[in-house]
Amino acid sequence: MESLGNIIMYVIIALSIIVFSVMAVTTKKILRAATYLLFVLLATAGIYFQLDYQFLGTTQIAVYAGGVVVLFVFAILLTHKPGHNAEPITSHKKAQGILAAVACVVLCGVALFSFGRFCFKTLGGGTDVPMGKLGMSMLSTGSDGYLLPFEALSVLLLACIIAGVVIARRR
Amino acid sequence: MEIFSNILIYFVIVPLLTLGGLALTSNKGIKAIRAVAVAGASALMALAIWLVVIFLRERGAGNNAEMILTGSWMWYEPLNVKLALGVDGVSGVMILLSAFIVFAGVFASWKMNPLPKQFFLWFFLLSTGVFGFFISIDLFTMFMFYEVALIPMYLLIGVWGSGNKNYSAMKLTLMLMGGSAFLMLGIIGIYFHSSADGQFTMNILEIAKNNAIPESWQMWLFPLTFIGFGVLGAMFPFHTWSPDGHASAPTAVSMLHAGVLMKLGGYGCFRIAIYLMPAAAQSIGWIFLLLTGISIVYGAFSACVQTDLKYINAYSSVSHCGMVLFAILMFNHTAMTGAVLQMLSHGLMTALFFALIGMIYGRTHTRDIREMGGLMHIMPYLGVGYVIAGLASLGLPGLSGFAAEMTIFFGSFQHPDMFHRVLTVAATCSIVITAVYILRVVAKLLFGVVQDEHHRTLTDATWEERLSTATLILAVVAIGCFPNFFSDIIRASFDPIVAALGGMRYVSAQ
Amino acid sequence: MITNTVLVLVLPFVMFLFLGLAGVKMPRKTAGVIGVVGMLITTVLAYWVAIDYFMHHPGHEQISAEVDWLNFTPKLVARMGVLIDPISAMMLVVISTVSLMVHLYSLGYMCDHHGHAEKGFQRYYSFLALFTFSMLGLVVATNIFQMFIFFEMVGLSSYLLIGFYYSLPAANHANKKAFIVTRLADLFFLLGIMILTFSTGTFDFKELVGLGDMAASQRAAGTMDGLTFLGIPAVGWALVFIFIGGAGKSAMYPLHIWLPDAMEGPTPVSALIHAATMVVAGVFLIARMFPLYVLAPMAMNVVAVVGAFTAFYAAAVACVQSDIKRALAFSTISQIAFMMTSLAVSADGGQLVGGHEAGLGYMASMFHLFTHAMFKALLFLCAGAIIHAVHSNENDKMHGLHKFMPITSIAFLIGCLAIAGIPPFAGFFSKDEILVACYERGLGWGLWMSMVAGMTAFYMFRIYYLIFFWKKHEVHTEHEPSDQPWTMTLPLIILASISCVAGFLPFGKFVTYNGEVLETHMNWTVAGSSVGIALVGIALATWLYFKENPKPERMKNAMSGLWEAAYRRFYMDELYQFITHKIIFQGICKPIAWFDRIFIDGFFNKLADLTGNASFAIRRVQGGNAQSYVFVYLLGALLLAAVTGVVILMI
């Protein structure tokens, strides 16, 4: 039996994810879309916390909610005049989008219900991954080690920084 | 290197050297560009004449080999592709023809503008392809040079052309490329049946000697190769690139194209299609004979109602080139000799025509015969040149067309089969239609009253134009007055082909 | 002799090249004088050759020399050479004489009234030389192919000379017409040669016809035995086609239409080419091939019928023409038809007719060719002098010129008497022999040709009276018409003298079909009746036209339909116009060109369009629109997932 607090928390998180996701892709004002995205990302962080992934949740807030959304806001401010509304979406496109989205959701749903015997598993008594273990595994090369992806990611990040600078540089 | 001791290779090297020389000149130095181009063209002319001298000397000395000056250097071992060179009488005179036209073409494009350097670069690349085609006896090498000759045409028309040039350049290139796709298939087919023992070869002489292509395959390969070359030879119904292409092409390119490139078609038809697939040629040649017969009459009739000078000549070329293929398909010495004479004659006189049209167009800025008239008063030299070209075209004795056409007609009429003779009679009728459209143009363009008062201020030919046309006129007259010299060189070259065809169709029925 | 003959050929050719290339650089008169001198030397040489031949070769054997020109097959070789036999020797004389006269005459004619030579004078002389060369080459041809070549060459020179005033639309039109019509005829000539050589395998006259010995031609015709096409023997086809070739040059009906128009050329040219020499090339051709024709009765009958009809037709048309040159042109057609008929009536059913005078028609034809050349050239040159004086071709601008141009008038009268066949002028003798030959073939032929002879006398004197008599001349121009300078008068006098005496030449001694002397006897019945008919014609002309009177007008009105039809040459030109413009041009060429553009070209364009459209259709898939990529990708992925899922479920 789950604690009521957990359930209430879950309902808030789930609802905000659903509502803000829908709003993020339907709103006409792009800055609002970014804001709704921020809420979705925060709600996601909430899920991580509920799952006892504190570090992941923190990263989600720091990198996504903090970094990426700020980037979005900057980009929007650079490329849009205030009060600018997006042009209405053509019905043809809308139908296309809805078709694809619904098809995807339905398919995944069907798949979940037909194969997902695991779906009704509840959360066992797992605990948070301690920071020390995380740090060790990130920098080790053993069976639980992630040094190689870590390094690859570092290189990728460097490349992205350089690429970002080069591309956005004013010629 | 041993290869450099063969004179034939220089027909490729000289244009390439000229290309190099042109590349070194500066864009602005028109004098240097002209000097290099003239030097290259003159060297080619000298080489070609020297080649004919060598040829005559060899034959005089009793060298009766099918090809002389042969040589062969391995190029790509796995496919047994060689750079195989050799000439017989036919390719010898074709080389001579090409040299003349390149020479005249250089002078005809003396004032080429814009980008003269690039123009000559492509022009000489085209020449490289043409000469390379005539000197090689290896299918692969031939095909390669054939393509080398086709591609520059696109740029030469597309960049330096006039009128609806993009359309024309595209149409010409695509149709000829379509033809060469057929050809490619044919060549591959021939290659894989070139020998009975699995030692495949690309060398024409060896393939002919092996005679290993099964008749069932010949039935496929003959049409493929014949149509492939027939497109270039403007065979009905694959001729429509010719009017548009010629109309848009710059002068020298029209000259080279009608003068030489279309001859590649005729040459290829007998050297590859008929020589290598004699059995199929015998049994289904009549289909193509019918098509070429249509070409002759159809082209002539179409020319009668055209109003653009270049269209008239393009259709006339369809008619005359149709005659070349027609005669080749008659499978006897006389007609085939006539076909080559006709190639020579048509090459020279059409080049002359196009040169003169270019010169007239350069002055009047129109090619519509309805807008011109009385030019004989204004530019007598060009006028006389045009009349001579016209008379050569309608087959006046003493000019090249007559000797060629007569050889074709008499040769074709020797055919023992009534069908062929009746077709010959139909083809012969074209000489009247030719007279109609030639005289119509001459009357409208040169005689009569001046249509446009501005034309009165125009000038006659300049020295380089005179040189260009005089070269061609001299050649036309030379063939017309001494046809035996040329036909003797050519005739013996058909011995192996006629022998391959069964050798029974030499003289008349009796 | 061969050397001289070759020189006779080479000299005019050199003149042609010299005057044509260097003429522009020299004064006009100089070019003319050089041309005349060159022609004089040629004439002397030609006479020398002819005299030499007839003096030293009484057997009239053929003398020839030739070089190979173009080998078709080892056996069938086109050669170039010279062949001297009676008819070619005679033709050498005729051509060089008339040509010299015309060269001389043109010195005066081709000048304006101040004596300044016209523009293009050099070109004119150069072309005249080219024509002379071609015509001489034609008559000395050793083989039928060489003959064909020179047929084309004379056609060319005729084209160039008719179109001498090339800026005039009429001349421009006429030369085109002349060339194309004769070219059409030459096509048949060529086909004829092709059929002939297909089985005989030779061009050579020696092997085809020999000299009158029927053996050679029998051999040649024998090789064609059994060859037929559409039920007609090949030899018949060949000879009829060759005749059509000759008919084109000789303006036989219905290929005569170019000749009246050819009068747009300068008058001396008409005299030389379209009256005296080139137009008899067809007759010469038939004469050359005579032994073969004898063996092909069908072909011979075609020649006879066409000749007889043309003679009448042209005479009828000549009776009403108002343009004197055209009237003379139709007269020429009629007279050439006389020669043709004469040749043709001398054989029937594969045999020569006329017993001991066998081959009389042949001889008469050649004789008439000779005399006709002289007096018709004379008539044309007179007409030229008149035209030069009054600047018009129409006879209603002339009238009463006798007073002003007495020499011309007398010369013209001599010409008229000669052509009408009044003794002792040249035409009497030759025409009389033709009529004899016709009567020998059959009474119908004789009567028909006699009637035409009467018409000849009528229309010639009609022209004569209309020019020189009738009403008094009113001076329209600023200067009086008068006799022309000596360069123009001298040829008239010379030709008139020849016309007076040429009839007394013992022609049968020189020119016969087999080289043997043919003794001719005056057939007094025929001679008397023909003179009588001629006199009747002259009398009728005198009655109608000697003085101005309303009779001609009344007659014209009485049968206006017939008169109109004859004046319009029985609508032959309109018929040709219809055939060429409406049928060939509008009905064949235009549709073919249209078909080419729309269907053939359209097919390839459609092919290109199709490829293009297909590419465009496919291109939309790769339109650079990221969202549609994603959409398609997603659907694909979902589909794949669904399929996988279903498959897994099934398993």
Add this chain to the structure above:
Amino acid sequence: MELTLLMYLIPSLIMFGCGIYGFLTRKNMIAMLISLELMLNAVDINFALFNRFLYPGKLEGMMFSLFAIAIAAAETAVAIAIIINVYRIAKNVDINQINKLKF
């Protein structure tokens, strides 16, 4: 009431669907990028979820999410740089106007 895996998966699935919808319909490139982030985010959640519910002792899912977040940040930075550059050239960020690679 128990919080099952399914209950977490459903919001994530809806988020993913929204991402698809947004990506396919929005013309604004930044909005498209936002939709992309939504989709990425949904996937991240799933990684974490499956790890936690099905293999509690393991680290892979969580690590994958961690790296994915980092990569998403980098990718967003580059994408935005590109968008800004396109904006400079084309003066708008409409995806339909940018279908030519050459300007």
